[in-house]
Amino acid sequence: MPIEPAAFRTAWPQVVRSLAVATRSLDSGEEYAAEAFARAAAQPDGTIDDLVGWCVRVGRRAWLDTVRHQAVLARIQSQIARAEVDAVDAPTAPGDDLDDRVALLFVACDDALAPGAQLVLAMRVVCGLTIRQIAGHLGIAEATAAARLTRAKSALARTRGEFVVPDGPARAARLPVVLACVAGLFTVGQRDALQPADATQDPARDALTLAEALVAQYPDEPEVLGLRSVCRLGLARRPGRVRDGVALTLDEVDRSAWDQRLLSAGLADATAAIGRTRPPGHLPGRFALEAAISGVHAAARDAADTDWPRLAELYDALLQAWPSPAARVAHLVVLGRLAVRDGGDLGPVERDLDELVADGPPYAARDASLALADLARRTGRTEEAAGRYRELLDVLPAGPLREFCRRHSG
Incomplete structure (x- = not known):
């Protein structure tokens, strides 16, 4: 059947x-x-x-x-x-109300495994991502991701002996890796499917479901609330990003199409995540900061109304909490926006983006290339922009983003 x-x-x-x-x-x-x-x-x-x-x-x-x-x-x-x-x-012991997928995440994110192995195991077995998607998200070769998966399964069986869902203290220790796995699932969904053809096969929606299950277990944890906020706000802002099969720029997005219910819920989560950061005055964690960043975008009436200086400050803090290539590219995009708006020098921003194109992992190199093309387009360097978009046609999968590059490549 x-x-x-x-x-x-x-x-x-x-x-x-x-x-x-x-x-x-x-x-x-x-x-x-x-x-x-x-x-x-x-x-x-x-x-x-x-x-x-x-x-x-x-x-x-x-x-x-x-x-x-x-x-x-x-x-x-x-x-x-x-x-x-x-x-x-059998799976539900007395008093154990863990969602099945969340329970498997906590098992896969065993601290006996190397961090990279935890992510690959959890994202493959629990989140259902393909080896290609996992490799692309982590910026590693597919063969490397497949080898990590095999080693992780063997190491887990050898170290733990039998399947056991960890208890409360062990779950708390594994929670940061679990959150990173769910965030990875959401990122893959947003990057690969701006306009999913089948809502039942949407990694971003699956990530929100997992985030909601985690909030049910940790209702006062700022990072868990922050992750749910990121998922809610990202999905709320997804409508209006594509027209006639072509992705739209931030300036062109139809904000009236955004999901107001999800938007309101996501903003409430973002406020709670920042407000519950402990101890008071302590730098918020990665997901609380990402929620605040998404909140700034969500609250703006249009791209011009966006509080770009505030975003620059938030990305400065994010790079301290999570110094990743993805955060670095996003920070440079914001600095580029400010430079174009204020007539500043784009040279340092473009040099740093060029460095990421040359030396960053594939996903960061792609995003940096898109940022460089966008800067060239918005500063009137039409031929340079078209050339960069033509180069991106060779690396982007079929979909709205590739069609956007095709439209601006000639």
Whole structure:
């Protein structure tokens, strides 16, 4: 039977978590879940009423078959005797109200793994990103991302032995990496799909769902509120960014099309995130600052009305909290805006952007190239801008942003 994408995305983490508990291995949980969904897809229509329960039972049977074939039946005799429905109930221990995907995130972000391995494992197994998307987000080769994934699964099995959802203190220690994973999922969604063709396959929407589940667990944590604010404000501002299949510049965006409900909720989160920074006077964290930045953009009536000096200050602070190539490019874009507006010297900004084009990771190099093309276009250097847009046609995937470059390349 065909499995609807929305049903699959809802059922997958539940089945993986159930089977990981049964097999005591995240890797095995994922493997037998994939086998169960493949068998579900081969069933005639109308034969499966409960996709999660059916896949858990089938995955558990497949695992037990494997165990039998490995001649260790005696070791698991008591588990075989249990009613299969227990496997459906297994993932939720008394008092454990964790969302299944969030629970898997905390498992994947184990501090026994290297930070890069944590991100790759979580973004692949839990967030469902492809190796290509993960490699692009992290600025590494696809082969490197694939190798990290393999090593992470092996290291997790070797170090922890069996699948266990961490307790409260361990979750708190892993929370920063979990937030980075959700932020990465959101970034990929916004970068790859300005106008998603299928709302059920939208990484940015999935990121908001995860952020909301994290806020349910940490309602007073500024960084968690900040991340939800970033997701809400980013999605609120998505409508109006594309016209006739072509991306629009910040000056052209139809702000009347923005989602006012999400906008209001995101601004409330941003205010709360900055207001709850602890201790008072302490520099806010990455996501509280990113929320404040998104809030400045969201509150402006148009691009000209945007408080660019305030954004420059916020990016200065962000670079202290999170000195990443992505933050550096965004900071330079703001400085370029100010230089054009005030008649300042663009030389230092363009030199720094050129440096990122030459030496930055692929995503930062791409964004820096777009920023340079935009500066050339807005300062009347038409031929230079067209040349830069033509070069970008070779690296951008098909979509609204590529069509924007095509429109301005001739």
